[in-house]
Protein backbone atom coordinates (compact mmCIF):
# COMPACT_ATOMS: atom_id res chain seq x y z
CA UNK A 84 0.00 0.00 0.00
CA UNK A 85 1.06 3.46 -0.91
CA UNK A 86 -0.75 5.58 1.69
CA UNK A 87 0.92 8.94 1.38
CA UNK A 88 -0.23 11.79 3.57
CA UNK A 89 -2.02 14.53 1.70
CA UNK A 90 -0.17 17.80 2.08
CA UNK A 91 -2.22 19.99 -0.27
CA UNK A 92 -5.85 20.05 -1.37
CA UNK A 93 -4.78 19.04 -4.88
CA UNK A 94 -3.36 15.77 -3.48
CA UNK A 95 -6.86 14.31 -3.09
CA UNK A 96 -8.10 11.91 -5.76
CA UNK A 97 -11.48 13.59 -5.90
CA UNK A 98 -9.80 16.65 -7.45
CA UNK A 99 -7.49 14.62 -9.68
CA UNK A 100 -4.71 13.65 -7.26
CA UNK A 101 -3.32 10.09 -6.98
CA UNK A 102 -5.61 7.48 -5.42
CA UNK A 103 -4.57 6.33 -1.95
CA UNK A 104 -5.45 2.63 -2.43
CA UNK A 105 -5.21 0.68 -5.64
CA UNK A 106 -7.79 -1.96 -4.76
CA UNK A 107 -10.97 -0.82 -3.07
CA UNK A 108 -11.09 -1.45 0.67
CA UNK A 109 -14.53 -2.91 1.43
CA UNK A 110 -16.89 -2.42 4.34
CA UNK A 111 -18.23 -5.76 5.62
CA UNK A 112 -16.74 -8.80 7.23
CA UNK A 113 -16.31 -10.80 3.99
CA UNK A 114 -15.24 -14.12 5.42
CA UNK A 115 -13.80 -16.54 2.87
CA UNK A 116 -12.72 -20.00 3.98
CA UNK A 117 -9.24 -21.13 2.99
CA UNK A 118 -9.56 -22.67 -0.48
CA UNK A 119 -8.17 -26.08 0.59
CA UNK A 120 -10.69 -26.39 3.40
CA UNK A 121 -13.49 -25.33 1.08
CA UNK A 122 -12.43 -27.88 -1.54
CA UNK A 123 -12.27 -30.65 1.06
CA UNK A 124 -15.81 -29.84 2.19
CA UNK A 125 -17.17 -29.76 -1.35
CA UNK A 126 -15.50 -33.09 -2.20
CA UNK A 127 -17.10 -34.64 0.83
CA UNK A 128 -20.53 -33.32 -0.21
CA UNK A 129 -20.02 -34.66 -3.75
CA UNK A 130 -18.99 -38.04 -2.37
CA UNK A 131 -22.27 -38.29 -0.47
CA UNK A 132 -24.41 -37.29 -3.48
CA UNK A 133 -26.47 -35.20 -1.10
CA UNK A 134 -26.42 -31.42 -1.13
CA UNK A 135 -29.70 -30.15 0.29
CA UNK A 136 -32.81 -31.16 2.25
CA UNK A 137 -31.48 -31.03 5.78
CA UNK A 138 -28.39 -33.12 5.18
CA UNK A 139 -25.71 -34.18 7.65
CA UNK A 140 -23.82 -30.87 7.53
CA UNK A 141 -26.92 -28.78 8.21
CA UNK A 142 -27.78 -31.05 11.14
CA UNK A 143 -24.26 -30.81 12.51
CA UNK A 144 -24.26 -27.02 12.08
CA UNK A 145 -27.55 -26.70 13.95
CA UNK A 146 -26.12 -28.69 16.85
CA UNK A 147 -23.01 -26.56 16.91
CA UNK A 148 -25.07 -23.37 16.83
CA UNK A 149 -27.27 -24.61 19.66
CA UNK A 150 -24.17 -25.33 21.76
CA UNK A 151 -22.52 -22.02 20.84
CA UNK A 152 -25.59 -19.90 21.53
CA UNK A 153 -26.72 -21.92 24.54
CA UNK A 154 -30.18 -22.25 23.05
CA UNK A 155 -32.53 -25.23 22.67
CA UNK A 156 -33.13 -24.79 18.95
CA UNK A 157 -31.05 -23.26 16.20
CA UNK A 158 -32.93 -23.51 12.90
CA UNK A 159 -30.82 -22.76 9.87
CA UNK A 160 -32.46 -20.79 7.08
CA UNK A 161 -31.56 -19.49 3.63
CA UNK A 162 -31.20 -15.94 4.95
CA UNK A 163 -32.22 -13.78 7.90
CA UNK A 164 -34.96 -11.92 6.03
CA UNK A 165 -36.85 -15.16 5.49
CA UNK A 166 -36.01 -16.13 9.09
CA UNK A 167 -37.75 -13.00 10.38
CA UNK A 168 -40.70 -13.72 8.11
CA UNK A 169 -40.95 -17.30 9.38
CA UNK A 170 -40.91 -16.30 13.05
CA UNK A 171 -43.53 -13.61 12.50
CA UNK A 172 -45.77 -15.98 10.56
CA UNK A 173 -45.29 -18.85 13.04
CA UNK A 174 -46.18 -16.57 15.95
CA UNK A 175 -49.32 -15.69 14.00
CA UNK A 176 -48.78 -12.01 14.70
CA UNK A 177 -51.43 -9.62 13.53
CA UNK A 178 -52.10 -5.91 13.83
CA UNK A 179 -49.06 -3.69 13.92
CA UNK A 180 -45.51 -4.53 14.94
CA UNK A 181 -43.09 -1.92 16.25
CA UNK A 182 -39.91 -1.70 14.18
CA UNK A 183 -37.18 0.90 14.65
CA UNK A 184 -36.91 3.07 11.54
CA UNK A 185 -33.12 3.06 11.93
CA UNK A 186 -32.47 -0.49 10.73
CA UNK A 187 -31.82 -2.36 7.53
CA UNK A 188 -34.89 -2.42 5.27
CA UNK A 189 -35.16 -6.20 5.66
CA UNK A 190 -36.46 -5.89 9.24
CA UNK A 191 -39.55 -4.03 8.05
CA UNK A 192 -39.86 -5.84 4.73
CA UNK A 193 -40.02 -9.21 6.50
CA UNK A 194 -42.93 -7.92 8.60
CA UNK A 195 -44.72 -6.78 5.46
CA UNK A 196 -44.21 -10.15 3.76
CA UNK A 197 -45.67 -11.77 6.88
CA UNK A 198 -48.77 -9.63 6.47
CA UNK A 199 -48.47 -7.45 9.57
CA UNK A 200 -48.44 -3.68 9.63
CA UNK A 201 -45.24 -1.86 10.58
CA UNK A 202 -45.29 0.83 13.27
CA UNK A 203 -42.02 2.74 13.03
CA UNK A 204 -40.35 4.06 16.13
CA UNK A 205 -37.26 6.09 16.96
CA UNK A 206 -33.96 4.85 18.36
CA UNK A 207 -31.80 6.30 21.11
CA UNK A 208 -29.61 9.06 19.64
CA UNK A 209 -26.43 7.94 21.42
CA UNK A 210 -26.65 4.15 21.01
CA UNK A 211 -28.69 3.99 17.76
CA UNK A 212 -30.78 1.24 19.41
CA UNK A 213 -34.49 0.80 20.03
CA UNK A 214 -35.47 1.04 23.73
CA UNK A 215 -38.68 0.92 25.78
CA UNK A 216 -38.58 4.71 25.77
CA UNK A 217 -38.38 5.06 21.99
CA UNK A 218 -40.98 2.32 21.40
CA UNK A 219 -43.55 3.56 23.92
CA UNK A 220 -45.41 5.94 21.60
CA UNK A 221 -45.99 3.19 19.01
CA UNK A 222 -47.20 0.86 21.77
CA UNK A 223 -49.68 3.44 22.98
CA UNK A 224 -50.89 3.81 19.40
CA UNK A 225 -51.97 0.15 19.54
CA UNK A 226 -49.09 -2.08 18.43
CA UNK A 227 -49.28 -5.76 19.44
CA UNK A 228 -45.65 -6.79 19.03
CA UNK A 229 -42.14 -5.41 18.79
CA UNK A 230 -38.98 -6.33 16.90
CA UNK A 231 -35.90 -5.55 18.93
CA UNK A 232 -32.96 -4.91 16.61
CA UNK A 233 -29.46 -5.42 18.02
CA UNK A 234 -27.24 -3.16 15.95
CA UNK A 235 -23.52 -2.87 15.22
CA UNK A 236 -22.20 -5.72 17.38
CA UNK A 237 -23.96 -4.10 20.32
CA UNK A 238 -27.41 -4.70 21.73
CA UNK A 239 -30.60 -2.80 22.39
CA UNK A 240 -30.59 -4.04 26.00
CA UNK A 241 -32.84 -7.03 25.26
CA UNK A 242 -33.59 -7.82 28.91
CA UNK A 243 -35.10 -4.39 29.53
CA UNK A 244 -37.03 -4.50 26.28
CA UNK A 245 -38.33 -7.94 27.25
CA UNK A 246 -39.45 -6.71 30.68
CA UNK A 247 -41.24 -3.78 29.08
CA UNK A 248 -42.87 -5.97 26.38
CA UNK A 249 -44.04 -8.50 28.98
CA UNK A 250 -45.50 -5.87 31.26
CA UNK A 251 -47.60 -4.57 28.36
CA UNK A 252 -48.49 -7.93 26.80
CA UNK A 253 -46.49 -7.33 23.62
CA UNK A 254 -45.00 -10.21 21.63
CA UNK A 255 -41.26 -9.84 21.15
CA UNK A 256 -38.77 -11.09 18.60
CA UNK A 257 -35.27 -9.95 17.70
CA UNK A 258 -33.42 -9.10 14.55
CA UNK A 259 -29.93 -10.02 15.75
CA UNK A 260 -28.34 -9.98 12.30
CA UNK A 261 -25.41 -7.93 13.66
CA UNK A 262 -25.04 -9.61 17.02
CA UNK A 263 -23.82 -13.16 16.55
CA UNK A 264 -21.54 -14.05 19.45
CA UNK A 265 -22.38 -10.94 21.49
CA UNK A 266 -23.15 -11.08 25.20
CA UNK A 267 -25.06 -8.77 27.51
CA UNK A 268 -24.95 -8.61 31.29
CA UNK A 269 -28.28 -10.49 31.24
CA UNK A 270 -26.87 -13.32 29.10
CA UNK A 271 -25.82 -14.04 25.54
CA UNK A 272 -27.72 -12.72 22.51
CA UNK A 273 -29.91 -15.51 21.14
CA UNK A 274 -32.18 -16.34 24.06
CA UNK A 275 -34.38 -13.26 24.39
CA UNK A 276 -37.98 -12.90 23.26
CA UNK A 277 -39.77 -15.67 21.37
CA UNK A 278 -36.86 -15.99 18.97
CA UNK A 279 -33.79 -14.21 17.67
CA UNK A 280 -32.73 -14.22 14.03
CA UNK A 281 -29.09 -14.13 12.91
CA UNK A 282 -27.75 -13.45 9.44
CA UNK A 283 -24.83 -15.28 7.85
CA UNK A 284 -24.58 -12.80 4.99
CA UNK A 285 -21.19 -11.74 3.61
CA UNK A 286 -21.22 -8.52 5.63
CA UNK A 287 -21.78 -10.31 8.96
CA UNK A 288 -19.24 -11.86 11.32
CA UNK A 289 -20.27 -15.45 10.52
CA UNK A 290 -20.87 -16.13 6.85
CA UNK A 291 -22.29 -19.09 4.98
CA UNK A 292 -22.30 -17.27 1.63
CA UNK A 293 -26.00 -16.44 2.27
CA UNK A 294 -27.79 -17.97 5.19
CA UNK A 295 -28.97 -17.38 8.69
CA UNK A 296 -30.48 -19.03 11.71
CA UNK A 297 -33.39 -18.69 14.08
CA UNK A 298 -32.61 -19.26 17.76
CA UNK A 299 -35.40 -20.13 20.16
CA UNK A 300 -35.98 -21.96 23.45
CA UNK A 301 -39.62 -22.56 22.53
CA UNK A 302 -40.06 -26.22 21.48
CA UNK A 303 -43.45 -25.73 19.84
CA UNK A 304 -42.39 -22.61 17.93
CA UNK A 305 -39.31 -24.47 16.70
CA UNK A 306 -41.40 -27.38 15.48
CA UNK A 307 -43.79 -25.02 13.69
CA UNK A 308 -40.90 -23.30 11.96
CA UNK A 309 -39.30 -26.63 10.96
CA UNK A 310 -42.56 -27.49 9.23
CA UNK A 311 -42.82 -24.11 7.57
CA UNK A 312 -39.17 -23.91 6.49
CA UNK A 313 -39.46 -26.66 3.94
CA UNK A 314 -42.29 -27.28 1.56
CA UNK A 315 -41.40 -30.94 2.03
CA UNK A 316 -41.68 -30.96 5.82
CA UNK A 317 -39.65 -32.95 8.31
CA UNK A 318 -40.08 -34.51 11.74
CA UNK A 319 -43.56 -34.41 13.22
CA UNK A 320 -46.13 -32.79 10.98
CA UNK A 321 -47.95 -29.72 12.24
CA UNK A 322 -50.74 -27.60 10.89
CA UNK A 323 -48.89 -24.45 9.94
CA UNK A 324 -50.12 -21.19 8.41
CA UNK A 325 -47.93 -21.45 5.29
CA UNK A 326 -44.82 -23.18 4.07
CA UNK A 327 -41.94 -21.80 2.05
CA UNK A 328 -38.54 -22.94 0.90
CA UNK A 329 -36.11 -21.44 3.40
CA UNK A 330 -33.68 -24.34 3.55
CA UNK A 331 -29.95 -23.95 3.94
CA UNK A 332 -27.91 -26.13 1.59
CA UNK A 333 -25.08 -28.47 2.57
CA UNK A 334 -22.54 -26.21 0.85
CA UNK A 335 -23.73 -23.23 2.89
CA UNK A 336 -23.63 -25.26 6.11
CA UNK A 337 -20.06 -26.33 5.34
CA UNK A 338 -18.97 -22.71 4.94
CA UNK A 339 -20.87 -21.68 8.07
CA UNK A 340 -18.98 -24.30 10.11
CA UNK A 341 -15.62 -23.19 8.75
CA UNK A 342 -16.61 -19.63 9.59
CA UNK A 343 -17.77 -20.60 13.07
CA UNK A 344 -14.54 -22.50 13.79
CA UNK A 345 -12.57 -19.40 12.86
CA UNK A 346 -14.81 -16.90 14.67
CA UNK A 347 -12.65 -16.28 17.75
CA UNK A 348 -9.66 -15.36 15.59
CA UNK A 349 -11.66 -12.99 13.38
CA UNK A 350 -13.33 -11.44 16.39
CA UNK A 351 -9.93 -10.55 17.89
CA UNK A 352 -8.85 -9.18 14.53
CA UNK A 353 -11.98 -7.00 14.45
CA UNK A 354 -11.41 -5.82 17.98
CA UNK A 355 -7.78 -4.89 17.26
CA UNK A 356 -8.86 -2.89 14.21
CA UNK A 357 -11.71 -1.28 16.12
CA UNK A 358 -9.40 -0.13 18.93
CA UNK A 359 -6.87 1.15 16.44
CA UNK A 360 -9.49 3.26 14.70
CA UNK A 361 -10.63 4.58 18.07
CA UNK A 362 -7.10 5.60 18.96
CA UNK A 363 -6.25 7.08 15.55
CA UNK A 364 -9.50 9.00 15.09
CA UNK A 365 -9.82 10.30 18.65
CA UNK A 366 -8.02 13.51 17.75
CA UNK A 367 -10.00 14.27 14.58
CA UNK A 368 -12.52 17.03 15.32
CA UNK A 369 -16.07 16.19 14.29
CA UNK A 370 -15.62 12.42 14.07
CA UNK A 371 -16.96 10.26 16.89
CA UNK A 372 -16.92 6.48 17.02
CA UNK A 373 -19.94 4.68 18.44
CA UNK A 374 -18.90 1.88 20.78
CA UNK A 375 -20.99 -1.33 20.71
CA UNK A 376 -23.88 -0.55 23.07
CA UNK A 377 -25.01 -2.59 26.09
CA UNK A 378 -22.78 -5.61 25.63
CA UNK A 379 -20.16 -7.24 27.82
CA UNK A 380 -18.71 -8.97 24.74
CA UNK A 381 -18.93 -7.66 21.18
CA UNK A 382 -18.07 -9.23 17.83
CA UNK A 383 -16.83 -5.79 16.69
CA UNK A 384 -18.27 -6.48 13.27
CA UNK A 385 -18.88 -2.81 12.49
CA UNK A 386 -16.91 0.39 12.73
CA UNK A 387 -19.59 3.03 13.06
CA UNK A 388 -18.83 6.70 13.30
CA UNK A 389 -20.77 9.92 13.19
CA UNK A 390 -19.69 12.96 11.22
CA UNK A 391 -20.59 16.29 12.79
CA UNK A 392 -20.49 18.52 9.72
CA UNK A 393 -20.31 21.77 11.69
CA UNK A 394 -17.13 20.64 13.43
CA UNK A 395 -15.57 18.39 10.79
CA UNK A 396 -16.05 21.02 8.11
CA UNK A 397 -17.53 18.75 5.45
CA UNK A 398 -20.71 16.69 5.37
CA UNK A 399 -20.91 12.93 5.89
CA UNK A 400 -21.77 12.54 2.20
CA UNK A 401 -18.87 14.80 1.26
CA UNK A 402 -16.46 12.71 3.33
CA UNK A 403 -17.86 9.55 1.80
CA UNK A 404 -17.29 10.88 -1.72
CA UNK A 405 -13.71 11.87 -0.91
CA UNK A 406 -13.01 8.45 0.63
CA UNK A 407 -14.56 6.62 -2.29
CA UNK A 408 -12.34 8.48 -4.76
CA UNK A 409 -9.33 7.28 -2.73
CA UNK A 410 -10.48 3.64 -2.83
CA UNK A 411 -12.10 3.50 0.61
CA UNK A 412 -15.65 2.16 0.38
CA UNK A 413 -17.25 3.88 3.36
CA UNK A 414 -20.98 3.08 3.55
CA UNK A 415 -24.05 4.94 4.75
CA UNK A 416 -25.85 2.32 6.80
CA UNK A 417 -28.69 3.14 7.03
CA UNK A 418 -29.74 5.60 4.42
CA UNK A 419 -32.43 6.63 3.95
CA UNK A 420 -34.40 5.63 7.04
CA UNK A 421 -36.73 2.71 6.35
CA UNK A 422 -39.70 5.02 6.96
CA UNK A 423 -38.62 6.99 3.88
CA UNK A 424 -38.40 3.98 1.57
CA UNK A 425 -41.08 2.47 -0.65
CA UNK A 426 -43.61 1.17 0.28
CA UNK A 427 -43.57 2.83 3.72
CA UNK A 428 -43.23 6.44 2.61
CA UNK A 429 -46.49 5.89 0.70
CA UNK A 430 -48.35 3.63 3.12
CA UNK A 431 -47.18 5.45 6.29
CA UNK A 432 -46.97 9.15 5.35
CA UNK A 433 -47.60 10.01 9.01
CA UNK A 434 -44.14 8.56 9.84
CA UNK A 435 -42.19 10.40 7.18
CA UNK A 436 -41.57 13.63 9.07
CA UNK A 437 -42.12 12.21 12.55
CA UNK A 438 -38.76 10.56 13.25
CA UNK A 439 -36.15 13.32 13.62
CA UNK A 440 -33.60 11.24 15.58
CA UNK A 441 -33.58 8.60 12.87
CA UNK A 442 -33.33 11.24 10.13
CA UNK A 443 -30.44 12.90 11.91
CA UNK A 444 -28.56 9.61 12.28
CA UNK A 445 -29.21 8.74 8.64
CA UNK A 446 -27.44 12.00 7.73
CA UNK A 447 -24.47 11.54 10.12
CA UNK A 448 -23.58 7.87 10.35
CA UNK A 449 -20.78 6.33 8.30
CA UNK A 450 -19.32 2.80 8.34
CA UNK A 451 -15.60 2.41 7.80
CA UNK A 452 -13.85 -0.73 6.56
CA UNK A 453 -13.33 -3.44 9.19
CA UNK A 454 -13.20 -7.22 8.88
CA UNK A 455 -11.22 -10.04 7.36
CA UNK A 456 -10.00 -8.03 4.33
CA UNK A 457 -8.74 -5.09 6.41
CA UNK A 458 -5.24 -4.87 7.88
CA UNK A 459 -3.89 -2.64 10.65
CA UNK A 460 -1.99 -0.55 8.16
CA UNK A 461 -5.25 0.02 6.27
CA UNK A 462 -6.74 1.44 9.47
CA UNK A 463 -3.74 3.76 9.77
CA UNK A 464 -4.11 4.87 6.14
CA UNK A 465 -7.87 5.45 6.41
CA UNK A 466 -7.54 7.29 9.72
CA UNK A 467 -4.76 9.51 8.36
CA UNK A 468 -6.85 10.18 5.28
CA UNK A 469 -9.84 11.26 7.38
CA UNK A 470 -7.59 13.53 9.44
CA UNK A 471 -6.25 15.02 6.19
CA UNK A 472 -9.76 15.55 4.87
CA UNK A 473 -10.57 17.47 8.04
CA UNK A 474 -7.45 19.59 7.62
CA UNK A 475 -8.46 20.55 4.08
CA UNK A 476 -12.20 20.42 4.67
CA UNK A 477 -12.83 23.96 3.45
CA UNK A 478 -11.19 23.34 0.09
CA UNK A 479 -12.75 19.90 -0.34
CA UNK A 480 -16.23 21.04 0.64
CA UNK A 481 -16.28 23.09 -2.55
CA UNK A 482 -15.07 20.15 -4.64
CA UNK A 483 -17.75 17.74 -3.39
CA UNK A 484 -20.66 20.16 -3.50
Ligand SMILES: *Cc1c(COP(=O)(O)O)cnc(C)c1O
Nearest residue numbers: 162163164187189260282284295
Ligand atom coordinates in the same frame (compact mmCIF):
# COMPACT_ATOMS: atom_id res chain seq x y z
C1 LIG B 1 -28.17 -8.11 7.06
C2 LIG B 1 -29.35 -7.73 7.82
C3 LIG B 1 -30.58 -8.39 7.67
C4 LIG B 1 -30.85 -9.35 6.57
O1 LIG B 1 -30.06 -10.46 6.56
P1 LIG B 1 -30.06 -11.41 5.28
O2 LIG B 1 -29.40 -12.65 5.77
O3 LIG B 1 -29.26 -10.70 4.22
O4 LIG B 1 -31.46 -11.62 4.85
C5 LIG B 1 -31.62 -8.04 8.51
N1 LIG B 1 -31.49 -7.09 9.44
C6 LIG B 1 -30.34 -6.41 9.61
C7 LIG B 1 -30.26 -5.39 10.69
C8 LIG B 1 -29.25 -6.69 8.78
O5 LIG B 1 -28.12 -5.98 8.90
